[in-house]
Amino acid sequence: MARKNTLVFIVVLLLFAFAVCALIYPMFGRQEMRLGLDLQGGIHMVYQADLSSLEPGTESEAIDGAIAVIEQRINILGVTEPVIQRQGADRILVELPGISEAEKAKRLIGQTALLEFRELVEGEGGEMEWVPATATIDGKEKELTSSYFKENTYVARDNMGRLLLIFEWDEEGSKLSEQITERLIGKPLGIFLSGEPLLGEDGQPIAPIVQEKITSRGQIEGLSYNEATELSKLLNAGRIPVPLTPIYEQTVSPILGADFIDMSLKAGLIGIILVMLFMIIYYRLPGVLASLALIFYGALVLAIFKLIPVTLTLAGIGGFVLSIGMAVDANVLIFERMKEEFRTGRTLGAAIEAGFNRAWTAIRDSNVTTFIVCGILYWLGSILVAGAPVMGFAVTLFIGVAVSMFTAIVVTRTLLRLFVGTPLAQKTSLFSIYAGRK
Numbered sequence: 001m002a003r004k005n006t007l008v009f010i011v012v013l014l015l016f017a018f019a020v021c022a023l024i025y026p027m028f029g030r031q032e033m034r035l036g037l038d039l040q041g042g043i044h045m046v047y048q049a050d051l052s053s054l055e056p057g058t059e060s061e062a063i064d065g066a067i068a069v070i071e072q073r074i075n076i077l078g079v080t081e082p083v084i085q086r087q088g089a090d091r092i093l094v095e096l097p098g099i100s101e102a103e104k105a106k107r108l109i110g111q112t113a114l115l116e117f118r119e120l121v122e123g124e125g126g127e128m129e130w131v132p133a134t135a136t137i138d139g140k141e142k143e144l145t146s147s148y149f150k151e152n153t154y155v156a157r158d159n160m161g162r163l164l165l166i167f168e169w170d171e172e173g174s175k176l177s178e179q180i181t182e183r184l185i186g187k188p189l190g191i192f193l194s195g196e197p198l199l200g201e202d203g204q205p206i207a208p209i210v211q212e213k214i215t216s217r218g219q220i221e222g223l224s225y226n227e228a229t230e231l232s233k234l235l236n237a238g239r240i241p242v243p244l245t246p247i248y249e250q251t252v253s254p255i256l257g258a259d260f261i262d263m264s265l266k267a268g269l270i271g272i273i274l275v276m277l278f279m280i281i282y283y284r285l286p287g288v289l290a291s292l293a294l295i296f297y298g299a300l301v302l303a304i305f306k307l308i309p310v311t312l313t314l315a316g317i318g319g320f321v322l323s324i325g326m327a328v329d330a331n332v333l334i335f336e337r338m339k340e341e342f343r344t345g346r347t348l349g350a351a352i353e354a355g356f357n358r359a360w361t362a363i364r365d366s367n368v369t370t371f372i373v374c375g376i377l378y379w380l381g382s383i384l385v386a387g388a389p390v391m392g393f394a395v396t397l398f399i400g401v402a403v404s405m406f407t408a409i410v411v412t413r414t415l416l417r418l419f420v421g422t423p424l425a426q427k428t429s430l431f432s433i434y435a436g437r438k
Contacts, residue, residue, distance in 0.1 A: 323400025
């Protein structure tokens with residue numbers, strides 16, 4: 001038994017050392033703890049996708065495609081560790097921490113990045129109007145848009161130094177372009193973005209005169225360098241397959257987030273110290289051992305938060321602090337059971353074993369019910385528009401309670417077992433559990 005306890009103690013020490021190293025040094029690609037928007041500032045947005053025009057059964061694939069395109073567009077901004085995920089059946093959550101260009105981010109996400117090519121025709125009133133340029137392929141009339149672009153557009157300059165946006169058609173786009181440009185030679189071909197004319201550097205709509213038949217490649221002139229570069233990146237990032245409508249937006253300043261971090265650290269530190277003081281004063285030596293187990297618990301949980309990673313929010317910190325209380329609660333149950341067993345005449349070693357065994361069922365049942373509540377909270381948060389704090393609370397509480405079971409049942413028990421055979425075990429004044437024994 002002593003050898004087994006020693007091995008378990010060594011494993012616990014190794015886990016503690018690993019947790020401390022994970023918190024101090026970069027590990028598994030994780031440089032630091034991931035903080036939520038309420039702690040480091042940024043923007044939180046929720047978009048709702050219009051799935052009404054999709055064929056039944058393709059909704060999930062469309063949402064996944066939209067998420068992939070948004071991720072590529074956000075990468076253009078160079079945002080570190082954005083959170084982009086599905087929320088419910090038709091919503092997409094986007095969290096961009098610490099971003100200063102909020103308006104640019106919203107514009108990038110919201111744009112369809114679909115260029116439409118239009119031609120001038122005479123309307124019913126005799127006025128000229130722009131209509132989609134179409135051609136027929138396999139008996140079907142189709143509009144010419146950038147959806148037929150290959151994702152390899154780039155910006156270049158011609159021999160005269162003029163800026164050009166170079167694009168290449170795919171096979172079907174080449175057929176459409178060939179038919180349309182052949183009939184429009186000498187006529188303008190307007191270029192529209194999201195239903196509005198694409199404007200050149202001079203502020204005028206871009207509508208180049210078609211000089212010759214265009215098949216595989218084409219170019220757009222007149223854009224400024226910034227416009228051409230951004231448009232090229234958007235086109236290469238792909239097109240969002242469904243319309244997205246922003247339904248919720250929240251912005252948190254970095255200064256407010258820093259204040260939250262300071263207050264959270266102070267509150268958490270004060271809470272842990274008070275809990276440890278209570279355990280030491282009331283339970284003496286078992287309380288000291290429980291406090292050591294609590295330090296191990298805190299290091300291990302925070303290391304798990306960093307390595308998974310868990311996005312730590314104010315609500316998440318609340319779940320972590322609550323799990324600390326539940327970890328201590330498990331020790332209280334165990335120590336009280338030990339007191340009862342010792343009063344029946346058992347030795348210290350027997351009282352420890354019986355106390356842990358009898359308290360286990362109560363600890364297990366209470367924690368299982370907590371796990372169920374965490375699951376419900378996480379599900380509820382996933383369908384709420386502003387449910388990220390609820391999900392964060394559920395995740396941190398679940399992880400905290402799971403680790404607290406390990407520390408209470410394994411770590412504290414191992415430390416107590418190691419003390420059974422030492423001279424300290426003979427000093428009843430160190431164990432408040434002995435008080436009142438006759």
